Amino acid sequence: MNDVLVATADIHAGTGVPLETTLFFAALLVGLISCLAFEDKIHAKKSIIAGVFALSSLFLANVFHLYEYVDHKFLIMLPPFDSGQGHIVELPVYIPAIDWSVIALIFGASLFIDITSKSGLFTWIAVKLTKASKGDPRRLLWFYGLMTVAFSAVLNNVTAMIIVGSLTGVSLRKLGRVNLMLGFLLIEALLTNIGGLLTLISSVPNIIVGNAAGISFVTFFVKAAPFVAVATVGTIMLGARMFSITNLVDIEEKKEAELLVGGFDENDGIESNSFFWFGAIMLLLFILTIATTSVLPVVQDLGMSFVALAFATIMLVRYKATVDQFYRAIDWDLLGFFAALFIVINVMEHAQVLDLIGIGLAKVISLNDTVGHGAGTGVILVSSAVFSSVTDNIPLSAMLAKILQAQGTVSTDPLWWSVVFGANLGGNLTPIGSASTLVAVTIIHKNDLAMSFMRFVKLAFPFAALQIALATAYVLLFLQ
Amino acid sequence: MYFEAAHPGYIRNHGDSEFSLFGRIMTKVDQFESMFRSASREVFVYERVNIESVLVVTDLDEAEARSFGDQVRQFLTVISDDEKVRWRNVGGSEFQTAGELMALVESAAPDIICTYRNLHSSAWKWSYSLGTHVDLLTQHTPSPVMLLPHPKAERSAGHAFENTDMVMAITSHLTGDNVLVNYAVRFTEEHQTLWLTHVEDEATFDRYMDVISKIPTIETDEARKDFMERLMKEPEDYIDDCVDVLQAAGVRVQVRQLVTFGHHLPEYERLIEQHDIDLLVMNTKDEHQLAMHGMAYALAVELRQIPLLML
Numbered sequence: 001m002n003d004v005l006v007a008t009a010d011i012h013a014g015t016g017v018p019l020e021t022t023l024f025f026a027a028l029l030v031g032l033i034s035c036l037a038f039e040d041k042i043h044a045k046k047s048i049i050a051g052v053f054a055l056s057s058l059f060l061a062n063v064f065h066l067y068e069y070v071d072h073k074f075l076i077m078l079p080p081f082d083s084g085q086g087h088i089v090e091l092p093v094y095i096p097a098i099d100w101s102v103i104a105l106i107f108g109a110s111l112f113i114d115i116t117s118k119s120g121l122f123t124w125i126a127v128k129l130t131k132a133s134k135g136d137p138r139r140l141l142w143f144y145g146l147m148t149v150a151f152s153a154v155l156n157n158v159t160a161m162i163i164v165g166s167l168t169g170v171s172l173r174k175l176g177r178v179n180l181m182l183g184f185l186l187i188e189a190l191l192t193n194i195g196g197l198l199t200l201i202s203s204v205p206n207i208i209v210g211n212a213a214g215i216s217f218v219t220f221f222v223k224a225a226p227f228v229a230v231a232t233v234g235t236i237m238l239g240a241r242m243f244s245i246t247n248l249v250d251i252e253e254k255k256e257a258e259l260l261v262g263g264f265d266e267n268d269g270i271e272s273n274s275f276f277w278f279g280a281i282m283l284l285l286f287i288l289t290i291a292t293t294s295v296l297p298v299v300q301d302l303g304m305s306f307v308a309l310a311f312a313t314i315m316l317v318r319y320k321a322t323v324d325q326f327y328r329a330i331d332w333d334l335l336g337f338f339a340a341l342f343i344v345i346n347v348m349e350h351a352q353v354l355d356l357i358g359i360g361l362a363k364v365i366s367l368n369d370t371v372g373h374g375a376g377t378g379v380i381l382v383s384s385a386v387f388s389s390v391t392d393n394i395p396l397s398a399m400l401a402k403i404l405q406a407q408g409t410v411s412t413d414p415l416w417w418s419v420v421f422g423a424n425l426g427g428n429l430t431p432i433g434s435a436s437t438l439v440a441v442t443i444i445h446k447n448d449l450a451m452s453f454m455r456f457v458k459l460a461f462p463f464a465a466l467q468i469a470l471a472t473a474y475v476l477l478f479l480q
Numbered sequence: 481m482y483f484e485a486a487h488p489g490y491i492r493n494h495g496d497s498e499f500s501l502f503g504r505i506m507t508k509v510d511q512f513e514s515m516f517r518s519a520s521r522e523v524f525v526y527e528r529v530n531i532e533s534v535l536v537v538t539d540l541d542e543a544e545a546r547s548f549g550d551q552v553r554q555f556l557t558v559i560s561d562d563e564k565v566r567w568r569n570v571g572g573s574e575f576q577t578a579g580e581l582m583a584l585v586e587s588a589a590p591d592i593i594c595t596y597r598n599l600h601s602s603a604w605k606w607s608y609s610l611g612t613h614v615d616l617l618t619q620h621t622p623s624p625v626m627l628l629p630h631p632k633a634e635r636s637a638g639h640a641f642e643n644t645d646m647v648m649a650i651t652s653h654l655t656g657d658n659v660l661v662n663y664a665v666r667f668t669e670e671h672q673t674l675w676l677t678h679v680e681d682e683a684t685f686d687r688y689m690d691v692i693s694k695i696p697t698i699e700t701d702e703a704r705k706d707f708m709e710r711l712m713k714e715p716e717d718y719i720d721d722c723v724d725v726l727q728a729a730g731v732r733v734q735v736r737q738l739v740t741f742g743h744h745l746p747e748y749e750r751l752i753e754q755h756d757i758d759l760l761v762m763n764t765k766d767e768h769q770l771a772m773h774g775m776a777y778a779l780a781v782e783l784r785q786i787p788l789l790m791l
Contacts, residue, residue: 123512123515123516123519126516127516127519162508162509162512163512165509166509166510166512166513166515166516167512167516169513170513170516170517170520171516171520174520259523259525260523262523263520263521263522263523264516264519264520264521265519265520265521265717266519268515268518268519268521269515269518269519439509442509443509446509
């Protein structure tokens with residue numbers, strides 16, 4: 001503890017920010033995180049909570065003179081910096097504080113996916129898999145489980161849960177297997193956060209941490225995929241055992257089940273065959289382009305956000321007269337939340353709050369040397385998971401990413417992965433841990449099934465514990 | 481309940497606005513559920529109806545009953561060609577009361593009963609009832625009842641009671657009614673025509689649309705269009721499935737579809753006349769009531785010119 005205080009005093013001696021000021025802003029950060037944790041109690045959306053804290057922090061930062069102005073102007077240098085051709089522009093302080101590439105990537109990708117889903121492609125895949133299962137519950141669980149992981153990776157965990165969860169309700173009712181619905185929905189909910197680990201753009205923590213660490217799409221996929229595969233298989237097998245989801249044995253039962261799911265028509269949701277194929281091809285191209293952005297000439301300089309915006313624009317051309325319907329579907333609350341959060345973090349950086357947390361983090365990381373066996377890395381993963389289970393994982397990942405970046409952590413360091421795995425998997429510990437588990441609980445209630453907060457925790461804990469243990473072992477054994 | 485126990489205010493606070501998280505999730509889930517329900521269709525399962533015994537019930541004397549029985553056999557060559565079928569004629573002397581007839585039917589346990597309206601009564605002259613015996617037969621026995629034109633009446637259509645080369649299954653809810661379709665297929669002569677019809681009651685539809693037109697949050701014209709399309713689509717899809725399944729099973733009948741809006745009775749009268757229908761097949765039992773369901777009774781009383789198969 002004394003070491004921390006000495007180090008803190010050293011930092012503040014060098015930066016000119018008094019320790020009291022830093023602690024004051026640290027309290028503001030704790031206030032923001034607490035408000036986000038109790039979002040439902042204070043009846044306010046994330047963007048409003050973060051917005052209020054962003055404006056207050058900015059105002060107070062200027063009261064405490066944390067930003068440097070030249071003649072009351074906030075100036076930044078545009079590239080190229082070293083050729084003498086770059087020039088200085090004046091911008092409001094909160095504009096460069098926002099990581100616009102992250103905002104643009106989320107905006108473009110969600111718009112693209114929303115329009116692509118209009119082609120009926122995802123429902124077609126979902127119905128095809130249902131029919132391929134021949135109505136056998138165990139096979140259906142495997143197919144729906146794998147579909148959840150794939151959809152979470154390509155779309156996002158909320159959309160994946162909505163698609164697979166609503167199909168689960170309809171198909172299990174058709175098959176007369178309502179008794180299995182709770183197990184199916186819970187397993188799917190827990191798999192959304194596994195699927196969210198598969199690619200760099202599968203979840204917001206991945207985007208934030210991956211961007212900060214400089215991990216490419218392909219590297220992210222190659223490193224995450226083995227864990228996703230093992231965790232998916234483990235979760236489905238444990239789920240099938242816990243909820244007694246077995247194969248059909250009786251021949252008559254098999255015939256009847258096959259006949260019932262045979263009644264699904266995968267083409268029902270396709271309004272235009274040409275748009276269906278266009279959507280399928282564009283999705284493939286999108287994944288390929290995003291995966292190769294870091295090596296594509298010209299595109300590599302523009303980044304993944306440009307790719308996402310470009311693909312969204314191409315899709316919008318198809319609906320050029322009615323694009324406003326898609327703009328309305330954008331999650332503006334989420335985007336507003338990000339923008340405000342980046343501003344808060346920028347203020348915290350100037351107030352030396354992140355450095356202060358970094359000192360504490362360094363102590364934890366030093367356990368790797370003092371205790372050995374990657375103990376520090378493991379502690380960060382588990383504590384990230386616990387933290388993410390009760391409050392939003394986005395501020396956590398944004399803050400930790402910023403600190404690790406400031407400490408010069410190399411992109412191959414397993415600490416980045418501790419944050420990624422912890423932030424994603426923590427969502428499986430409680431029903432409020434992630435948006436997709438909340439969606440699952442909503443669908444469970446919609447189907448008149450009982451699910452209390454504690455019952456969710458009790459049922460989900462063996463899965464979450466297994467996943468976090470697997471992740472810790474994977475990071476320590478294979479990513480060190 | 482999770483929200484009530486752990487977060488008492490959550491569901492209320494998030495559910496009272498369409499812009500809330502809870503409201504948005506529910507809307508999205510409902511949208512996808514609707515899509516998947518729409519993709520989930522009723523499948524037709526073909527099962528050949530097995531008819532091994534036929535009971536022809538009349539109120540005639542023995543000779544007339546035999547003659548009527550022969551007429552029925554000629555009419556139903558589609559089953560009478562099968563030598564295994566046992567035919568039994570019941571004359572008027574074998575029963576008087578409805579109770580006696582029920583006992584007789586119970587002991588015979590036929591696969592189908594052929595009879596006509598107003599047994600042991602002269603009320604057949606007026607088209608206002610079916611008679612006590614037929615009322616009981618249709619509702620009290622599990623066997624389907626084929627209602628034939630009265631032997632003394634001269635009101636049957638010219639083509640009626642000769643063969644079953646033009647059969648029509650009628651209902652206001654065809655989708656999923658495998659039994660109705662299977663019976664209709666069984667009574668259609670090989671290579672002849674089976675009409676599968678679904679007449680959506682226009683009066684009921686208009687009544688619902690009238691209510692919808694008074695709800696400000698529902699766009700009336702769009703609702704009318706979507707509602708009509710959906711009501712038509714389901715039976716059309718089901719009939720398409722029937723055609724495929726029957727073809728695959730090697731059943732050689734020509735299936736034609738008719739899905740429309742209309743007022744039931746006049747619409748069916750028009751169709752019977754227009755297509756020279758020989759036999760109408762319809763449901764009469766209603767699991768929620770003891771009496772024959774509303775539309776079936778009206779049709780059975782008024783459509784006297786051709787035979788009806790009442791399931």
